[in-house]
Each structure stands twice: as C-alpha cells, then as structure tokens.
Amino acid sequence: MNWDANRPFPIPVIAESTGNDSQHRGDTDEPWYAEPEEPIQGVDDVILVASGKGGVGKSTVTVNLACALRRQGMRVGILDADLYGPSITRMLGVNVGLDRDDNGMTLPAENHDIYAVSIANVVPPEAALSWKGPLVAQTLVQMFREVVWPDLDILLVDLPPGTGDVQLTILEQVPVSGVVIVTTPQQLALVDAERGIALFHELDIPVFGIIENMDRYVCPCCGEEQALFPVGGAKSLASRKHVAYLGGIPLDPAGQDAADRGQPLVISNDQGKAATAFTNLAGQVAKAVERERLYRERDADTSLREDHEAFWERLLD
Amino acid sequence: MSMNQATMDSTELENAVMSVLQTVSDRPDGPDIVSTGQVFDVVATDGAVRVLLDQERINEQDQQTLAEFITPLVESVPGVQRAVIKPRPRSVALRQKLPGIAHVVGVHSGKGGVGKSTVAVNLAVTLAAKGLKVGLLDADVYGPSVPTLLGKSGRASTTDDGDRVQPFIAHGVKFMSLGLLLPAGQALMWRGSLVDQGLPQLFTDVDWGELDLLLIDLPPGTSDVHLASARQVALSGIITVTAPGQVSIDDVRRGMEMFADLAVPCLGVVENMAGVSCRQCGHIGSVFGEGGGVQLTEQMGIPLLASIPFEPDVAHHSDKGVPLVSVSQDTLFTRLYSNIAAQLTLLLGLPRTQGAEDASLTN
Structure with a gap:
C-alpha cells in the first residue's frame, strides 16, 4: 500500500475523543432523530448499502454496483463508511493517500471512473484506532462534507455491519434517498437483515430492496451451479417486510481475487454470471432512484399540492 | 523459511530505527530518549514501523512535538515505508479476573x-x-x-x-x-x-x-x-x-x-x-x-x-x-x-x- 504520510486527512492519526458524551442523544429524552436538510455538495442522491x-x-x-451503474451512464461515487473494517480502497484499487485542494478540502481518489473516499486512504492499519462515538460522528461528517465530490448522480455509502454509531450518525446528519439491504441466504444473516430493515422503516427511509448475495456457487471448472446455503429465505423476508427482492448474486471464485486486485468482476469479467446479475441489479436500483426523485419533485411541486388540497376540499364540500 | 526471513528483516529494521532514536535527546547534552525509557519499543512488520512511546516518561505538552520530530527521522531509515508513533501498549482492564x-x-x-x-x-x-x-x-x-x-x-x-x-x-x-x-x-x-x-x-x-x-x-x-x-x-x-x-x-x-x-x-x-x-x-x-x-x-x-x-x-x-x-x-x-x-x-x-x-x- 502506498501510504503517503505527508498528505494528512483533516483528522489526527493519534486521536482521543474530545466530544462530550452528553451530546449522545441516547442519553436524553429528546427525540434523537431529526430530518437532516443540508444536501451533500455535488451529490444528487445518497444511497446506503447496508x-x-x-x-x-x-x-x-457496493463496488460492483457502482461500476455497473457507471456503465449505464450514471456518475457514481463511493463513501466507505466502514471505519472499523474498510475494504473499498483495496476492492476499487485506490490504495493511495488523498490530496487536498487549495481550500483544504479533500479530493476523492478515483479508479474505473468511480470516485471514492475511505478511512483506509487516511489511517494506516498500524494506527488501529478504536472508534469512540464522538470521533465516529466527526470523521463521518468530514467524509461527507469536507470532500470535493465531483457532480455525482449517486453516492453509494458502504456501511459497517449492524445498527450502531455509524448508521445513526449518517441518518442524523445526511439526507438519505434510500437504502439497499444486502444479505446472504442463511437464516443467521436474514435475522440480522430483518433488524436492519426494521431500523430503516422506523426512520422512514425508503428501502429499495433486498439483494441476496452468494445465493449459489458457480464452479469455475464446469459451470455447475449449486446452492451453498439453504434457499428461499431472502424472498420470504422481502415479502414479509413488504420490500422488493432485487435479485441474487452468485458466488464467483474469481470474485475474491478480483477484489484483492482492485478489479471488480463487473469490469474484469463482464460476461460472467455475477456481472450479469450486477447489471440487472444496477438497472433496478437506477429505477428506484428515479422513482424516488419523482416522488420528491411531486412533493416539492406546491401547485400540485394545492391542486391536491383543492380536490379534497371540493370533495368534502 | 520465509517466516525466518521476515523475522530477521524486521529485527534488523527495528535495530536500525532504534539506533537512530538513540541519537535523539530532549534537551542539550541530556541522555537519549531510548536510554531514558521514553521510547518503550520499536515494532516492525514488513516496512511498517511503530515507535511506542512511554507516555508516563514524557511531559504531556511535549508528546506531540516529539512525535512530529521523530516521524521524519524514522521514515528516513532505509527500508522504512511508513512510521506510526503511538503510546506503548497499556491494559485498560478495570479488574484482573471475573469471580469464578x-x-x-x-x-x-x-x-x-x-x-x-x-x-x-x-x-x-x-x-x-x-x-x-x-x-x-x-x-x-x-x-x-x-x-x-x-x-x-x-x-x-x-x-x-x-x-x-x-x-x-x-x-x-x-x-x-x-x-x-x-x-x-x-x-x-x-x-x-x-x-x-x-x-x-x-x-x-x-x-x-x-x-x-x-x-x-x-x-x-x-x-x-x-x-x-x-x-x-x-x-x-x-x-x-x-x-x-x-x-x-x-x-x-x-x-x-x-x-x-x-x-x-x-x-x-x-x-x-x-x-x-x-x-x-x-x-x-x-x-x-x-x-x-x-x-x-x-x-x-x-x-x-x-x-x-x-x-x-x-x-x-x-x-x-x-x-x-x-x-x-x-x-x-x-x-x-x-x-x-x-x-x-x-x-x-x-x-x-x-x-x-x-x-x-x-x-
């Protein structure tokens, strides 16, 4: 990894949390969730991958979806919000330090025409921080708002697993257009996915759907497809929670190697079964984003709303 | 085999970094920061070197200055790809054992x-x-x-x-x-x-x-x-x-x-x-x-x-x-x-x- 210590991110490597714990809304009776209004500069839609x-x-x-969306003509960025186990730099092949512009704003790394920012660009593994809550919040806000994102249609946010500080901070601080849930077919993963969906539903964040990863294994030698895990769970979870089933992605042994080399499957093996699945997935996500934009425009269009109100008034009269 | 090789290289690198740190002193004509125990240890894996400082032996206001001073020194040692200066390992445990x-x-x-x-x-x-x-x-x-x-x-x-x-x-x-x-x-x-x-x-x-x-x-x-x-x-x-x-x-x-x-x-x-x-x-x-x-x-x-x-x-x-x-x-x-x-x-x-x-x- 080409770590360049001369290009510091605006957070110190040896950092102690200085935040005041009472800022944690969990400690007070106030409702902790308020709709964030300030949009992210340069970004049309923020989509979480959870x-x-x-x-x-x-x-x-996240990486393959980004590449597939790019191929369909969208401008895409990735924000690696997994502070605890960042993977995007390696998978996208952007193991570099980050530059800053004249205003001290951070410039994202770029590869495969995808722009990305990750904590791994900034903190070398030897510095292993354990991330206390206030430091998490401060760092995430910097990653969203102190980065010069080029004009992007979609910013994909790769979340860490679970429903902890990172998720709560983003939902508090950033306007989110929607979320896609990734699961594997195991019961074990589905139980946790359901907890995740419950969180987003509770906060009124649109859940675009469930992606069932590793739904089958394709032998690289003979092409035989076999299920590694019991099947059917993700579809039934989707129908139970009233969210879309966006499709399954087969486990391709070439995928790990591709990820280790920073060459996502969608690019390195674009005719493969996994790539085809990602392409279909990208189409569905693009549609969901479009739909969400229409809803937003309709809501913003006051004349429509007035018409709507007038209609109800007439009806009531 | 390769394990021995890697261990050897790391030990050499650690020694090289240590001898550079032995030339550093926090006041004129004073003892070097290694013999004062201010540098607790140096640990290398591949080209990544950690310098572990003993916080208890360094004035709080001097810690950042010292870290900033020795970082370029350590990075100038041949074979060092990057250096991280951090406190020595310290247990945060509140108790040694849980009963039973x-x-x-x-x-x-x-x-x-x-x-x-x-x-x-x-x-x-x-x-x-x-x-x-x-x-x-x-x-x-x-x-x-x-x-x-x-x-x-x-x-x-x-x-x-x-x-x-x-x-x-x-x-x-x-x-x-x-x-x-x-x-x-x-x-x-x-x-x-x-x-x-x-x-x-x-x-x-x-x-x-x-x-x-x-x-x-x-x-x-x-x-x-x-x-x-x-x-x-x-x-x-x-x-x-x-x-x-x-x-x-x-x-x-x-x-x-x-x-x-x-x-x-x-x-x-x-x-x-x-x-x-x-x-x-x-x-x-x-x-x-x-x-x-x-x-x-x-x-x-x-x-x-x-x-x-x-x-x-x-x-x-x-x-x-x-x-x-x-x-x-x-x-x-x-x-x-x-x-x-x-x-x-x-x-x-x-x-x-x-x-x-x-x-x-x-x-």
Whole structure:
C-alpha cells in the first residue's frame, strides 16, 4: 500500500475523543432523530448499502454496483463508511493517500471512473484506532462534507455491519434517498437483515430492496451451479417486510481475487454470471432512484399540492 | 523459511530505527530518549514501523512535538515505508479476573462474516465435550448470532434470588446473548455510550458460576464494544478469525493492532472458509481467497491454529441450531476443532482432560 504520510486527512492519526458524551442523544429524552436538510455538495442522491450481519458482501456489492451503474451512464461515487473494517480502497484499487485542494478540502481518489473516499486512504492499519462515538460522528461528517465530490448522480455509502454509531450518525446528519439491504441466504444473516430493515422503516427511509448475495456457487471448472446455503429465505423476508427482492448474486471464485486486485468482476469479467446479475441489479436500483426523485419533485411541486388540497376540499364540500 | 526471513528483516529494521532514536535527546547534552525509557519499543512488520512511546516518561505538552520530530527521522531509515508513533501498549482492564472464571478469551476478527460466531460456538462445544466448564458470551450487540447457532430462543430469565441473569445451556455450554434480552426482529440502536452502560452487565450480572474458560464472541471491527470488553476484564488473549482473502487480512490486521495497543495478546489465527469443492467435478474453488492466514501468521509471528475449509454443511446445521462438531464424529472438521482446543489448552494451561491429550497427539 502506498501510504503517503505527508498528505494528512483533516483528522489526527493519534486521536482521543474530545466530544462530550452528553451530546449522545441516547442519553436524553429528546427525540434523537431529526430530518437532516443540508444536501451533500455535488451529490444528487445518497444511497446506503447496508446489512445486519458482517461479511455478506456489502463492499463487493457496493463496488460492483457502482461500476455497473457507471456503465449505464450514471456518475457514481463511493463513501466507505466502514471505519472499523474498510475494504473499498483495496476492492476499487485506490490504495493511495488523498490530496487536498487549495481550500483544504479533500479530493476523492478515483479508479474505473468511480470516485471514492475511505478511512483506509487516511489511517494506516498500524494506527488501529478504536472508534469512540464522538470521533465516529466527526470523521463521518468530514467524509461527507469536507470532500470535493465531483457532480455525482449517486453516492453509494458502504456501511459497517449492524445498527450502531455509524448508521445513526449518517441518518442524523445526511439526507438519505434510500437504502439497499444486502444479505446472504442463511437464516443467521436474514435475522440480522430483518433488524436492519426494521431500523430503516422506523426512520422512514425508503428501502429499495433486498439483494441476496452468494445465493449459489458457480464452479469455475464446469459451470455447475449449486446452492451453498439453504434457499428461499431472502424472498420470504422481502415479502414479509413488504420490500422488493432485487435479485441474487452468485458466488464467483474469481470474485475474491478480483477484489484483492482492485478489479471488480463487473469490469474484469463482464460476461460472467455475477456481472450479469450486477447489471440487472444496477438497472433496478437506477429505477428506484428515479422513482424516488419523482416522488420528491411531486412533493416539492406546491401547485400540485394545492391542486391536491383543492380536490379534497371540493370533495368534502 | 520465509517466516525466518521476515523475522530477521524486521529485527534488523527495528535495530536500525532504534539506533537512530538513540541519537535523539530532549534537551542539550541530556541522555537519549531510548536510554531514558521514553521510547518503550520499536515494532516492525514488513516496512511498517511503530515507535511506542512511554507516555508516563514524557511531559504531556511535549508528546506531540516529539512525535512530529521523530516521524521524519524514522521514515528516513532505509527500508522504512511508513512510521506510526503511538503510546506503548497499556491494559485498560478495570479488574484482573471475573469471580469464578479462570480465563476470558475473545474471538475476534476485523472483518464481518468470516465465521467468528461459528468458530466460537464450535470451539466452545468441542472444549465442553472434553470435560471443561465453558461459557460463551455473545457480545455482538448489533448482530447477535449465538442463539441461532445454538438453537435456543426466548427470553432470558433471572436466577432464583432474582438479581442475576440465568445463562442458557446448550451442548454443554453456558451462554448468554443480547439476542436473548431483546425481542426478535427489533433493531438495536446502541450509541457507544449505551454500549458502555449495557455491556458490563453481560459480564457481571450473568450467573456464570465456576468456569475454566469464558469465550466472548466479539462483533467485527474496532469499535466501542471491543474497548468496553477489554475494560471489563483482563483478557487472557484473543483468537483472531480471518477469511483467506486480502480484503479480510487488511481488516484483521487493524483489529490485531488494536488489541496489541490494549496489551491483549493474540493467541493464534484461525483461517476460515478456505475453498469450496464442486459437487459435479470436484474442482476446489478458493471462494474467499487463498493463503492469507499463513501470510498473516508469518508477518505477525503468531501461530496458525487451523485452516478450516468452507463446508456447506456448516451453514445448514447452523441454521438448525446444531453446531456441526456436535453431530459429526472424526471428520476433518471435528479434528480441526479438537486441534484448536488442544492448542488453546496448552497456551492457557487449562485443565488437561483425556480428550485434550488425544487431540494434541494427532497434531
């Protein structure tokens, strides 16, 4: 890894949390959740990639989805919000330090025409921080708002597993257009995915749907497809929670190697079954984003709302 | 071979850095910062060098200045790719022991989904089958998996005297999980500060009784939960679980580094999910990468406790709540776990049962 210590991110490597714990809304009776209003400069839609359980392939899905969306003509960025186990730099092949512009704002790294920022660009593994809550919040806000994002249609946010500080901070601080949930077919992962969906529903964040990763294994030798895990769980979770099932992604043994080399499957093996699955997925996500934009415009269009109100008034008269 | 090579190079690099630091002094004609003990140690892995400072021997206002001064010096030593200046490892544990519990060991990985819980559960069941008194604490507050893996659900109950939580027992293992204290399907939104309040109760308010070993299934990453766990009790060590791919290794190194900073030793590495064999042609595909576990142990000089293949049966049994080691006998899978158990017994000096000795002979 080409770590350049001369290009510090605006957070110190040896950092102690200085925040006041009473700022943690969990400690007070006030409702902690308020709709964030300030948009992210340069970004049209912020989409979260979430899962309850770890290791189900959030980062792999994020990187490949980004590349597939790019191929469909969208301008895409990735924010690696997994402060605890950042993977995006390696998977996208952007193991570099970050530059800053004249105003001290951080410039994102770029590869495969995808712009990305990750904590791994900034803090070398030897510095291993354990992330206390206030430091998490401060760092995330910097990653969203002190980075010069080029004009992006979509900023994908790769979340850490679970429903902890990172998730809560982002939902508090950043306007989110929607979320896709990644799971594997195991019961173990589905239970945690359900907890995740419950959180987003509770906060009124649109859940675009569930992606079932590793739904089958394709032998690289003979092409035989076999299920590694019991099947059907993700579809039934989707129908139970009234969210879309966006499709399954097969486990491709070439995927790990591709990820280790920073060459996502969508690029390195664009005719493969996994790449095809990601392409379909990107189409669905693009549609969901479009739909969400229409809703937003309709809500923003006051004349429409007035018409709507007038209609109800007439009806009531 | 390559391990010796790597160790040699690291030692040379450490010595070279040390001799540069011996030329630095914090006042004119004063003793150098190494002989004053201000530099506690230098640790190198590959080209990455950590200079560990003893904070107690350096004035607080001088620490940043000293770090800024020695960073370029260390980086100018040939072979150094990057330098990190940080405080010497220091335990944050509030107590040495939990009453009645001989050893507490964390099962950890930097990356999620590499099989921490599966390893923790199967290891606990293996140790219990050898006659040890084993407890398992599921500290994954955001995605508790142990109840599913051990096939128990429902709500935890209190003890007869009413002021402690009764652990569940399955396959000879006493266990407790946050999953048993919460309604299913409800998201747990724990701020770090709540973790600090809630987690201690899992350590102190559960009626564990006498235990030879308490395993803690930690969440992935390097978060509040890890710090809070290390604070609750002086851990005898951690077992690091990793998948063989580079992406997992990257994250795992961050996790190991954090525990090293907290003066918690790493007892060994378990490499999980190495290879799937095709049912049609028998071809073995390395689905989650190759060789990472060996690479990690060579870099860090830590034993590889096992390399466990990906076994679709594991997932099927896990979903049913039956740990695979409890149903299969003398398969590669059970032998690997017996082996880990035997090594752990030796490392920690656990009571040696007949079963444990058998396993160490097969090693």
